[in-house]
Amino acid sequence: xxxxxxxxxxxxxxxxxxxxxxxxxxxxxxxxxxxxxxxxxxxxxxxxxxxxxxxxxxxxxxxxxxxxxxxxxxxxxxxxxxxxxxxxxxxxxxxxxxxxxxxxxxxxxxxxxxxxxxxxxxxxxxxxxxxxxxxxxxxxxxxxxxxxxxxxxxxxxxxxxxxxxxxxxxxxxxxxxxxxxxxxxxxxxxxxxxxxxxxxxxxxxxxxxxxxxxxxxxxxxxxxxxxxxxxxxxxxxxxxxxxxxxxxxxxxxxxxxxxxxxxxxxxxxxxxxxxxxxxxxxxxxxxxxxxxxxxxxxxxxxxxxxxxxxxxxxxxxxxxxxxxxxxxxxxxxxxxxxxxxxxxxxxxxxxxxxxxxxxxxxxxxxxxxxxxxxxxxxxxxxxxxxxxxxxxxxxxxxxxxxxxxxxxxxxxxxxxxxxxxxxxxxxxxxxxxxxxxxxxxxxxxxxxxxxxxxxxxxxxxxxxxxxxxxxx
Amino acid sequence: xxxxxxxxxxxxxxxxxxxxxxxxxxxxxxxxxxxxxxxxxxxxxxxxxxxxxxxxxxxxxxxxxxxxxxxxxxxxxxxxxxxxxxxxxxxxxxxxxxxxxxxxxxxxxxxxxxxxxxxxxxxxxxxxxxxxxxxxxxxxxxxxxxxxxxxxxxxxxxxxxxxxxxxxxxxxxxxxxxxxxxxxxxxxxxxxxxxxxxxxxxxxxxxxxxxxxxxxxxxxxxxxxxxxxxxxxxxxxxxxxxxxxxxxxxxxxxxxxxxxxxxxxxxxxxxxxxxxxxxxxxxxxxxxxxxxxxxxxxxxxxxxxxxxxxxxxxxxxxxxxxxxxxxxxxxxxxxxxxxxxxxxxxxxxxxxxxxxxxxxxxxxxxxxxxxxxx
Numbered sequence: 001x002x003x004x005x006x007x008x009x010x011x012x013x014x015x016x017x018x019x020x021x022x023x024x025x026x027x028x029x030x031x032x033x034x035x036x037x038x039x040x041x042x043x044x045x046x047x048x049x050x051x052x053x054x055x056x057x058x059x060x061x062x063x064x065x066x067x068x069x070x071x072x073x074x075x076x077x078x079x080x081x082x083x084x085x086x087x088x089x090x091x092x093x094x095x096x097x098x099x100x101x102x103x104x105x106x107x108x109x110x111x112x113x114x115x116x117x118x119x120x121x122x123x124x125x126x127x128x129x130x131x132x133x134x135x136x137x138x139x140x141x142x143x144x145x146x147x148x149x150x151x152x153x154x155x156x157x158x159x160x161x162x163x164x165x166x167x168x169x170x171x172x173x174x175x176x177x178x179x180x181x182x183x184x185x186x187x188x189x190x191x192x193x194x195x196x197x198x199x200x201x202x203x204x205x206x207x208x209x210x211x212x213x214x215x216x217x218x219x220x221x222x223x224x225x226x227x228x229x230x231x232x233x234x235x236x237x238x239x240x241x242x243x244x245x246x247x248x249x250x251x252x253x254x255x256x257x258x259x260x261x262x263x264x265x266x267x268x269x270x271x272x273x274x275x276x277x278x279x280x281x282x283x284x285x286x287x288x289x290x291x292x293x294x295x296x297x298x299x300x301x302x303x304x305x306x307x308x309x310x311x312x313x314x315x316x317x318x319x320x321x322x323x324x325x326x327x328x329x330x331x332x333x334x335x336x337x338x339x340x341x342x343x344x345x346x347x348x349x350x351x352x353x354x355x356x357x358x359x360x361x362x363x364x365x366x367x368x369x370x371x372x373x374x375x376x377x378x379x380x381x382x383x384x385x386x387x388x389x390x391x392x393x394x395x396x397x398x399x400x401x402x403x404x405x406x407x408x409x410x411x412x413x414x415x416x417x418x419x420x421x422x423x424x425x426x427x428x429x430x431x432x433x434x435x436x437x438x439x440x441x442x443x444x445x446x447x448x449x450x451x452x453x454x455x456x457x458x459x460x461x462x463x464x465x466x467x468x469x470x471x472x
Numbered sequence: 473x474x475x476x477x478x479x480x481x482x483x484x485x486x487x488x489x490x491x492x493x494x495x496x497x498x499x500x501x502x503x504x505x506x507x508x509x510x511x512x513x514x515x516x517x518x519x520x521x522x523x524x525x526x527x528x529x530x531x532x533x534x535x536x537x538x539x540x541x542x543x544x545x546x547x548x549x550x551x552x553x554x555x556x557x558x559x560x561x562x563x564x565x566x567x568x569x570x571x572x573x574x575x576x577x578x579x580x581x582x583x584x585x586x587x588x589x590x591x592x593x594x595x596x597x598x599x600x601x602x603x604x605x606x607x608x609x610x611x612x613x614x615x616x617x618x619x620x621x622x623x624x625x626x627x628x629x630x631x632x633x634x635x636x637x638x639x640x641x642x643x644x645x646x647x648x649x650x651x652x653x654x655x656x657x658x659x660x661x662x663x664x665x666x667x668x669x670x671x672x673x674x675x676x677x678x679x680x681x682x683x684x685x686x687x688x689x690x691x692x693x694x695x696x697x698x699x700x701x702x703x704x705x706x707x708x709x710x711x712x713x714x715x716x717x718x719x720x721x722x723x724x725x726x727x728x729x730x731x732x733x734x735x736x737x738x739x740x741x742x743x744x745x746x747x748x749x750x751x752x753x754x755x756x757x758x759x760x761x762x763x764x765x766x767x768x769x770x771x772x773x774x775x776x777x778x779x780x781x782x783x784x785x786x787x788x789x790x791x792x793x794x795x796x797x798x799x800x801x802x803x804x805x806x807x808x809x810x811x812x813x814x815x816x817x818x819x820x821x822x823x824x825x826x827x828x829x830x831x832x833x834x835x836x837x838x839x840x841x842x843x844x845x846x
Contacts (some may be wrong), residue, residue: 001529006536010493014486039744042529079485184478191485207557219579222627402560402625409558452485454553458493460540461550461563461715 001042002163002467003249004201006459012039021182021256029177032257039159042122047121050091055156057087058131064153065138077139084135084423092128095120100324122469123163125321129288131156134170136292143171151177152182160253166264166284169291173259182258186215190255191377192448197248199451202458202465203241204414208234210464211407212374218399220383220392223297227400228387232367234407235374237414240269242468243282257329269418273350274338274359274365285321289314312336323372327381338365495541506754508547509712512538532550534705547715555716560623565714566615568622573710573719574615574667577833579629587634591641593844594828597783601818601826604781607686608828609648609679610638610835611671611787614664617654621652631832650682665722668708669831670757673790674700674723680794683827692797698729706756724756727793736769737761738809745770745793760789766809768818770802781823783807783844788829807840814844 001008016035023031041048061084068077098114105172106113134155137143146152155177161168170177215231227259247264254261264284271277278286297310312333319332342350375381387393416422430436430443459465501514513535518528523566540546554562561567566574598606615622615633638647654675657663663675668713671679677694684691704722711719726746735742747762764786782788784806792804803821805814830838 001533005533006492006496006540007533009490010496011536014490014493017486017489043526045524045526045529184482187477188478188481191482203553207554214578217580222579390557398625402623402627405625406558406560413557441477449485449488452488453549457546457550457553460537460543460546462537463550 003246004198004206004455004459004465006456007042009198009456009459015315017187017256019349023401028182028257029148029151033150033154033157036154036157036159036162040157040162044122047313050095050121050124051127051157052153054088054127054131055153058084058135058156059146059149059152061087062136063147065135069141081135081139085132088128088135091272092124095124096152097320097324126165126167127156127162128287129167130169133167133288133292137169137171145175146170146174146177148178160257160259161250161261164243164250164283166247166250166261168261168284170287172262176259177300181259182256186258187329188255188445190252190257192252192444193255194249194252195448195452197245197250197252198455199247199448200241200248200417202245202455204410204417205238205240205245206458206464206466207410208407208414209238209242211297211403212238213464213466215403216374216380216384220397222397223383223387224394224400225387225390226396227403228384228393229367230403230407230448231384232371232388232398233411236269236367236370237411237418239370239373239468240265240418241414246469267418267420269363269366270420271341271366272355272362274335274362275342275347277362277366278335278339286318289318293317308340311340315339324375325368325376326378327372327376331369332370334372380451474560492541493536496536496539499539500543502543505538505543507544507713507790509709509755514538516651535561539593544715548717551714551716560626563713564713565710566623566626567714567716568626569617570621570666571718571720572614572618572664573619573716574618574622574626574628575613575669575710575713575833576626577613577629578627582629582634582833582836586838588623588637588641589621590806590835590838590841591638593841594646595642597826597828597844603652604823604826605687606636606643606646606826606828607648607652607683608646609683609830610635611675611679611829611831612651612654613831614669614671615835616651616832617658618664629833634832634836648682648686650679653678653682663707664770665706667711667714668706668721668757668841669710670708670787671790672722673727676790677786677794679791679829683791683795684798687825689798692794696729698795699725700728702759703751703756708757709755712754723760726759727839730793731775732773734771734773735761736771737765738767745796755786756790757786760793761804764789764806764809765804766806766811768804768806770796770804772796772800772802776800778845779803779821779823779825781805781818781821781826782829783826784829785831785838787831787834788827791803791829807838807843810840813846815846 001012020028020031037048037052040051061080064080065077068080085418095118099117102115103112105111134143134146138145146155155170155173155387158168195286211234212231215227215234218227244265251263252259262284264282265285266280268277268280271280294310294314297313298306299310300307315332315336316329317332318335319329322328322331350361353361368385371384372381375384426440426443430440433439489609497515502512503509505512513531515535516522516528516531517544522528522531526712537543551562553569557634559567561576562842564576568574590842592608594608598608611632612635613628615628622628634650635647636652639649654663654671657674657678661674662672663678664671676692677697681691704721706722706724708721708722730745733745735745745761746759748759750756750758750762770792775797778801780795780799780802782792782802784792784804785808786806792802795802803817803823805817807814835841
């Protein structure tokens with residue numbers, strides 16, 4: 001099931017909320033676990049087995065790691081950890097990368113190994129990373145193992161962040177898994193957040209996504225430089241509002257059930273360098289790689305060569321994590337190169353550039369990066385980049401003018417919505433008033449209901465509504 | 473911390489959402505949407521195997537949208553919002569001037585390979601029919617003729633190039649290009665519907681005139697046909713895609729001055745080419761012949777020469793009535809629905825004239841023209 005559907009909004013969500021709040025506290029974890037399995041089974045009835053296997057597997061590993069926690073059994077602990085990592089990564093790789101590997105072997109050696117043709121279990125990249133973080137943290141003694149398998153199952157399968165993140169580490173919610181308070185106040189905060197996320201996804205991301213869809217499928221004869229950039233910008237906005245919309249919805253849903261999930265995006269398009277961008281984009285994923293790959297590899301502590309190698313590893317894996325395709329690997333390496341240049345050379349100098357220039361610089365590389373991300377076919381990517389740099393196409397044409405004009409208002413809204421200013425201004429407005437808090441509450445409630453209304457209209461109409469994470 | 477306002481808002485959201493769901497599921501099963509001119513997905517009875525394969529879930533997801541309570545209200549609201557965003561095309565339809573709608577068909581929607589293939593099928597007929605005179609009338613899309621009514625800069629497929637290609641592929645004097653005639657007629661009359669993708673009787677008459685001239689025959693005057701309005705509330709197929717609350721309906725005309733004929737639609741005999749029952753439905757264009765059939769035979773009881781075969785899409789349904797006076801028999805083949813052999817039919821019917829009549833973008837995308845070889 002996806003959040004942006006009438007089945008979820010008008011069926012699943014109200015039903016689950018009502019039962020959850022009627023449920024006595026001690027049954028809530030069980031109910032949420034069961035409800036999450038239904039949520040997942042909606043789209044993937046068979047793959048539920050894999051998720052349950054991961055749950056039991058890592059539950060046992062966690063318990064074992066704690067049981068073996070005596071100096072005499074140090075080696076055994078290592079073994080269990082290795083088993084857990086290998087098991088989790090193994091499942092992920094099997095479903096996600098086997099066909100990619102076989103295709104490349106076929107391409108290189110000319111063999112014709114049969115592909116598995118397996119559909120990728122949705123969300124596998126997210127929940128695998130969550131369970132991995134759990135066993136590793138138990139191994140490092142950062143968290144205590146969860147003794148209740150129902151509670152642990154609920155943590156792994158919890159539907160809010162199951163299919164599109166954020167990657168919630170066990171250490172971040174472990175206490176709330178065992179005991180939390182869900183009340184109307186927190187629930188309403190969550191609803192506000194959820195509806196804003198829904199609006200971002202349905203009203204903003206889907207609408208501008210349709211433009212990328214149109215432009216990326218234009219015939220070459222209709223392509224132009226102005227059109228290609230418009231397409232790139234459209235996708236740049238689409239992925240941000242889609243992804244951060246999903247994160248908002250997840251965080252909001254979490255609050256409805258009494259959880260506090262970490263923030264995943266901090267106005268990434270306000271970044272004035274690529275380094276800055278990656279501090280603001282998909283924070284739960286980049287911090288995961290930092291905690292569990294970069295730092296264990298030694299980070300920047302073992303000399304420059306090793307440092308560069310560590311960065312390369314992290315960015316190669318980051319790219320690969322987003323999908324089994326060369327464009328994703330290229331996308332990761334692209335950032336590796338830019339970040340390396342910034343780290344050792346450019347970042348200091350950037351500070352002396354005028355603000356406008358810094359933003360032009362960062363937006364330019366961000367838009368190009370999303371084009372690499374979006375074009376899964378190498379030939380298409382090459383042609384599209386050529387068009388962006390004006391090779392073999394006109395500077396501008398009728399098609400481009402039409403689409404720039406047609407999407408002008410939406411683009412302006414998207415720009416404003418990417419900035420922190422609207423929120424800040426609203427807060428300043430309410431803070432300076434008597435009974436400002438009540439006014440804020442009413443305005444926010446009306447605004448979120450307004451977003452719900454428009455989102456519903458667009459969903460029912462059946463406007464363009466893609467799911468972007470089936471490659472993750 | 474809970475207080476009253478939180479409980480109120482929380483309850484409000486849950487009730488609103490749940491109401492939508494409950495009313496939709498309880499609200500019965502709509503089978504067909506007149507407004508959208510399509511069949512709606514209905515809730516199906518779930519079975520275990522379909523649940524395991526995910527089919528039931530898929531069905532519920534789609535049916536929930538299609539059956540949603542007050543669906544027409546929601547679709548119109550969505551159009552309203554999109555218009556407020558300044559969009560000039562919604563649901564694959566351009567919102568043109570004077571409330572004209574145009575299908576948004578761009579170059580990438582048309583496969584050149586398919587188009588050339590279809591042209592070659594027509595060429596094959598033209599080359600193999602020695603006795604019959606073959607004419608290919610490719611009607612220009614509304615947007616090509618009414619360019620000034622399109623939104624500024626709105627891109628359409630390159631029809632001019634396609635006409636040139638048709639001229640090159642088809643044998644000489646086969647293509648009948650009426651772009652200019654239609655453009656001139658459009659200065660005086662409404663030749664295309666505003667809310668439908670078809671031409672009006674005025675447009676069809678222009679095509680009739682051009683065809684008569686090509687055949688060296690004198691055309692009857694428009695006035696000779698006794699044209700009268702039968703409906704002033706025609707909302708066509710483009711409206712069904714745009715779903716715009718502010719659409720202006722079209723007027724639908726009928727030809728009263730027709731000869732006495734015997735009509736057979738796929739074996740079913742009829743007295744008239746009109747199906748009056750369609751006038752009470754939304755897709756009123758189907759008033760002509762009651763829609764599309766694989767094979768329609770029209771026998772003129774008052775005229776005793778001339779056999780015409782029309783290979784066509786729905787554009788012909790309004791042009792053929794003009795031709796009826798001049799032929800003893802007309803057969804209309806809609807290859808999309810025709811199950812027989814064209815070769816056999818040609819041999820048995822032995823037409824004197826063959827008219828291939830399609831709207832250009834429809835012709836280029838047509839999947840059934842290969843049946844001309846069968």
